Amino acid sequence: MRGQTKWTVWLGAWLCAASVLTAGFCEAQEAGRSPSDARALLLGMGEFLGKTQQLSVTVRAAYDTVQASGQKVEWNEVRTLTLSRPDRLRVESERSNGTRSVVVFDGKEISTFDQSGRVYAQAAQPGGVDETLVYFVRDLGMRLPLAVLFMSRAASELERRVRAVEYVERTGILGAPAHHLIGRTDTVNFQVWISDGEQPLPQRIVLTYPAAPGQPQFRAEFSAWNLAPQPADALFTFTPPAAASKIPFAAALPQYAPGPAGAPAKKGATR
Amino acid sequence: MRSRSWFAACATVLAFTLLGTVTNDARAQRGGARGGRPGGQGGGFSSEGPAASGAFSSRSGSAAAQGAQTRASGGRASAQESRASAQGTAGQNQAARQEARAGAQAGRQQAYEDEHWDEGKGLAIAATGAVVGRAAGAMTSATATSAATPPPPPAAAPCSNPTLVPVGGVTYSQCGSTWYTQAYGASGPVYVQSAPPPGS
Numbered sequence: 252m253r254g255q256t257k258w259t260v261w262l263g264a265w266l267c268a269a270s271v272l273t274a275g276f277c278e279a280q281e282a283g284r285s286p287s288d289a290r291a292l293l294l295g296m297g298e299f300l301g302k303t304q305q306l307s308v309t310v311r312a313a314y315d316t317v318q319a320s321g322q323k324v325e326w327n328e329v330r331t332l333t334l335s336r337p338d339r340l341r342v343e344s345e346r347s348n349g350t351r352s353v354v355v356f357d358g359k360e361i362s363t364f365d366q367s368g369r370v371y372a373q374a375a376q377p378g379g380v381d382e383t384l385v386y387f388v389r390d391l392g393m394r395l396p397l398a399v400l401f402m403s404r405a406a407s408e409l410e411r412r413v414r415a416v417e418y419v420e421r422t423g424i425l426g427a428p429a430h431h432l433i434g435r436t437d438t439v440n441f442q443v444w445i446s447d448g449e450q451p452l453p454q455r456i457v458l459t460y461p462a463a464p465g466q467p468q469f470r471a472e473f474s475a476w477n478l479a480p481q482p483a484d485a486l487f488t489f490t491p492p493a494a495a496s497k498i499p500f501a502a503a504l505p506q507y508a509p510g511p512a513g514a515p516a517k518k519g520a521t522r
Numbered sequence: 523m524r525s526r527s528w529f530a531a532c533a534t535v536l537a538f539t540l541l542g543t544v545t546n547d548a549r550a551q552r553g554g555a556r557g558g559r560p561g562g563q564g565g566g567f568s569s570e571g572p573a574a575s576g577a578f579s580s581r582s583g584s585a586a587a588q589g590a591q592t593r594a595s596g597g598r599a600s601a602q603e604s605r606a607s608a609q610g611t612a613g614q615n616q617a618a619r620q621e622a623r624a625g626a627q628a629g630r631q632q633a634y635e636d637e638h639w640d641e642g643k644g645l646a647i648a649a650t651g652a653v654v655g656r657a658a659g660a661m662t663s664a665t666a667t668s669a670a671t672p673p674p675p676p677a678a679a680p681c682s683n684p685t686l687v688p689v690g691g692v693t694y695s696q697c698g699s700t701w702y703t704q705a706y707g708a709s710g711p712v713y714v715q716s717a718p719p720p721g722s
Contacts, residue, residue: 316571324567326574350710365711372706388577389639394708396576398640411637412578438580438641460572463582467573499692501705507716509700 289418289432293443296451297406307333307480311472312396317465333480334401337379339487342395354395355489356383362489363393369495374503379403392502397456397471412436421447425454425472438462452476569709579641680713689719 300306310330315323327347334340338358345351351366356376361383364371374391376383384398399408416434419442423429428447435441440459446452458469491497572582681697688694695702695713703716 312576314571314573314576316568316574318568324569326569352710363706365706368711370704370706370711385639392708393706394574394576396574399578409578436578438582439578441578458573458576458578460580460582463572463580467571469573469576471576496693497691498704498706498711501707501712501714504703504705504714504716507714509715 289416289430289434290413292418292430292445292451293413293416293432293434294406294410296443296445296453297400297409299451300400300453301403301405303478304336305334305478305480305482307331307475307477307482308473309475310397311474312470314396314469315465315467317463317467321465323465323467330396332401333482333486334380335482335487336403338383339482340380340383340401341482341486353489354387354393355487356380356387357487357489360489361387361391362491364489364491364495369492370498371489371491371495372498372500373489374500390502391500393500396469400453427454429454450476450478574709575641577640579638581641678713687719687722689721692719694719694722 308331310332311327312330313325313327315325317323329345331343332341338356340354340356342354343351344353349367352364353366354361354363356362358379359375359377360373361376362371362373374386376386378386381402381404384395384402387393388395388398399405399412402408413434413436416432419431419433421428422431422444425444429444430447431442431444433440433442438460440461442455442457443453444455446454453473455473456469456471460467460469572580680695680700680702684695684697684702686693686695692703694716695704701716701718702713704711705714706712707714
């Protein structure tokens with residue numbers, strides 16, 4: 252009788268311990284995954300985007316600028332991006348002040364047109380979308396937020412930059428199940444919400460610039476993802492409107508340094 | 523007598539109150555003028571900054587510092603190189619070493635820029651004093667775009683009545699003795715201070 256009681260106590264203790272351990276393990280699975288999982292999710296998103304041959308998406312973005320007074324101003328914009336690899340890209344933008352512009356790459360030239368000013372700039376750019384994105388942003392000095400995500404090598408671009416990634420939680424607060432990750436590069440802290448499912452697409456991204464005064468943020472929400480848009484060729488053809496004027500890219504102008512008292516600098520100075 | 527004292531006290535309080543109101547109004551007006559005066563960017567508010575790039579790299583962090591350091595190092599190397607060449611043959615070897623070091627630093631800087639191509643170099647160009655007119659016009663800090671938002675006015679001229687001189691497909695604007703060219707900047711058309719047109 253005494254032996255049976257002892258055995259029952261031991262069994263009960265083991266069951267309690269097992270249930271506590273199991274509950275803890277399940278909670279850990281739910282609340283926080285290992286760092287390797289977080290990195291795999293991030294790079295999986297990059298690989299999926301990079302392998303997608305055609306896509307269109309609407310990006311509603313906002314970013315902060317810190318004024319001289321220290322006060323932040325939030326600027327808003329909406330971009331619709333249509334991509335057809337290897338060498339077609341169109342980005343239509345509308346800023347919060349009503350300015351509309353379009354960027355078109357047709358495999359030979361990249362053109363950008365400002366509708367309110369009725370001016371456009373154009374540069375020869377043979378090659379694919381990847382080279383063109385780098386040329387447009389780095390060499391022509393133009394804005395194209397989150398350009399990295401639309402390269403075919405998005406995964407390797409992210410892998411090279413990202414120093415740490417952590418899993419925050421699984422959430423459905425944005426409308427569809429998503430993995431919420433945080434991470435950092437050398438100079439940027441980021442958060443990303445990636446759809447949980449067959450198509451690991453970004454739902455939302457927040458970038459924070461910690462070294463900049465006021466630590467401004469860039470925030471973007473993605474919607475209307477279409478991975479089979481079948482765009483017409485005309486979408487990637489830029490025909491300047493009749494009344495539009497062609498102007499150079501500012502980055503392509505020779506650098507000009509005015510002399511003292513407004514005296515012109517020597518001609519032909521190049522950067 | 524007592525009523526006179528009360529009257530004087532009330533009048534004094536009223537006078538101070540009115541004076542305070544006028545002073546506050548003046549401050550408010552000055553503040554309003556500051557807020558509304560174009561400051562080279564739309565609406566007097568700057569719309570340029572590190573976050574505008576939406577990039578996974580930023581020049582505000584180590585990149586800008588590294589660039590400045592590299593440029594400074596390059597300058598120091600050049601100065602040292604000049605001193606070394608004046609010291610004869612032994613100095614020439616030192617100058618060659620300095621030159622090689624400066625070249626290596628420039629190479630590293632180039633490699634850094636290749637790797638962090640999205641960090642918003644164009645915004646740095648836009649931030650230079652050479653850019654005077656934002657084509658976007660008065661940009662507001664509205665929280666959302668709307669189909670009803672009226673389009674902004676076209677690019678503001680660099681001065682009220684510039685002399686326009688078209689040369690070789692480029693229109694130069696002259697304001698006094700200063701010349702400008704319209705160009706496409708990071709976020710739209712801008713006026714950039716330029717050299718005079720050829721032949722002027």
